[in-house]
Amino acid sequence: MSSIPATADIPRRAIQEYSFWQRLRLNNDWVSFWFMVPAGAFLLLFLAYPLGLGVWMSFTDARIGRDGVFIGTENYQWLWDDAVFWLSVFNTLVYTVVASAIKFAIGLYLALLLNRSMPFKALIRAAILVPFIVPTVLSAIAFWWIYDAQFSIISWSLMKLGLIDRYINFLGDTTLARASVIFANIWRGVPFVAITLLAGLQTVSPSLYEAATLDGATNWQRFRFITYPLLTPIIAVVMTFSVLFTFTDFQLIWALTRGGPVNSTHLMATLSYQRGILSGRLGEGAAIATAMIPFLLAAITISWFGMQRRKWQQGSDK
Template sequence: MTANRSAVYFALLLLLPAVAYILFIVAYPLVDTVILSFTNAALRPKVDWVGWANYQKIFANSRFTEIIIRTIVWTICSVGLKMIIGTCGAVLLNATIPGQAIFRILTMPPWVVPMAIGIYMWGWMYNGQFGMISGLLQNFGITDGPYAFLGYPTPAFWSTIVTDVWIGVPIVTIYLLAAIQSVPKDLYEAAWADGAGRFYRFRRITLPLILPAMLTMSLLSLIATFNSFDIIWILTQGGPSGSTTTMIIDTFQTGIRSSKYGEGAARAVMICIFVSIFCLVYFRAVRRLSQGAAQ
């Protein structure tokens, strides 16, 4: 009994750092944000309890509905492109070709380069007067003059997506490459002996076996993309005319720039709710896929 009790105490002692981290770094700020969202906290000495007033302002504002839709579209398009390009890149990097190691190294710069520097680089390329992209379009006769991609709503929206995909593809590619390399070679050899082509082997062997890794990577990428702030803020700061304002940008503008801490906290809580919904949908999809594979 004494030995068992000592083992339990030792196990609890080992868990203590993780529990302390969750309580003070995760739980406390989250609870404090929820409480703050029910107040009118701002740059004033007095803070009053306003109940659901901040949330009512959010849902009464038709602009916030547009922001939600824009955030969902931005996230789905970005994550979808990352997964498609990352999967194709992983398959190509897994192929036995001369200079394979060099090609693998060349996939890393977008992820290795500091994010701010990479984003500023894209900002210069999108520039209408000095940007490389605008210059190429003029040289090929596609545009008659300089074209500022970040100066118009639709091009600015898709420009931020392209930049986010460029930054996120390398980690997706390396992660899925590791998953592909873990697939037993015997399965490919047996399928090749039976006359199966490359596409058939990919569809029947590679894809089903790396599906758990793809789902995990898509969830991580979805959460990171949904909460992505640096890319949009450095490139457009939510403009022009709010065309690139997502939920996280709107939360920053309301809570920090406008010093409406209570309303900003309410928007932050909404972000947590949306991310939680995405996670629940993800886990249900994984469960259904697992059940289908088992049957």
């Protein structure tokens, strides 16, 4: 008889223990929520609100010093017929595609090279980071010294070698100016791509390469069937950020060319600043900045789909 109450108490104790752990889990959920509140408030205050305000301003005739009146899509209609705006779109796309592709190719090569055993590897890795950590304006000044029509170190060297008889105006010719700013962006962006891909390569097990080598795989086959598939998620993230940083580049272009010559290096970001801030037409400048959003969303979407196709790496059958 004495064992019956003890047996009857088992469900009661189980319920009490379950209730305790359930309350604890709910409390942890609330603690996690309150920890996320500051981050959410920061995003709303400093990202979502300015973005929403900029989109709204693009539908007004706001100018510096006075509030704007809602004018619908008039700013966008004006941009549709603006040849300079379409030139800036073309420049931005060429600048982004060419620079991002070359940065990826050089960065991947450097990452593969630095992933091997070599003397002074740590020192070389640190040296590669130098272009990325140098302030943008300081880099622009250095490249201005390299490109300038009167003080160009490139032209001076070629003249001393007898290859040319006068200085090359790198920033005064439309084609050379585009190539010059793209090269400057590549110089600054390669370290980010290289170091990030190198970090991804460090996660690949050497045993995979050893097994492939024993099976007679060539260097290209090891890269094609081991390195590239395992590195795809890292590549997607790196290229997304590289495209976003390149597409929205402002400091380097503005410090080097101000969008010249003849608007040949104007990007959408620099044109938005010129129209919105320098000219005082905030509504038009906001419309140009808002027009950048679809391009950025397209880049993010492509990256997202690229990562979804590699779900098999996480145990899926796709």
